[in-house]
């Protein structure tokens with residue numbers, strides 16, 4: 001018997017990378033398979049939630065019972081998130097959003113010329129931080145993939161972005177694969193979930209966030 005921990009709740013998630021166009025055939029992106037975000041979307045749907053998955057370009061089918069909104073760039077991702085946020089009690093930012101985008105995408109294919117070329121980038125919005133800064137924010141969950149000093153960076157990010165819950169992992173542990181090793185950080189401390197499949201980790205993350213939301217015991 002699986003208790004429907006998120007029955008009656010609407011969850012909006014972001015997943016996958018974003019793709020920031022340089023010209024019609026090129027762009028800047030991040031390495032992200034989307035597997036963790038999709039596993040979480042599936043786990044939220046199984047827990048009884050209405051789920052909207054705002055997804056960058058990935059090679060994964062939409063999970064059953066999940067409404068997927070496909071986007072490319074960070075600006076499109078932000079628009080899709082805010083267009084779907086009404087009534088949401090939970091927002092989970094799993095996407096590997098590009099921090100910067102080309103200041104201006106070229107209308108036509110850029111031709112090769114000279115030994116070097118320069119590309120001017122401009123800062124993208126921080127979607128998660130914007131949602132968490134709303135006057136009445138949904139319960140916000142962030143992800144942090146770090147290559148070192150996970151505890152320091154993860155707790156720092158959680159506090160800076162004003163998130164009740166952040167999921168941290170070392171990039172070398174999880175990228176692209178079906179397994180990961182994550183640590184949950186909330187205001188009470190850290191909870192290492194150990195190494196497991198992304199599907200199993202997603203279930204445990206849902207358990208933890210439901211416990212925090214419902215004001216009950218941890219995990």
Ligand code: C5P
Nearest residue numbers: 093094095097125126127128142143144
């Ligand atoms: O600061 P950093 O990019 O490491 O934070 C990661 C968290 O913030 C993830 O949850 C990610 O989805 C979210 N994020 C975002 N918009 C950005 C950058 C990160 O929503 N522009």
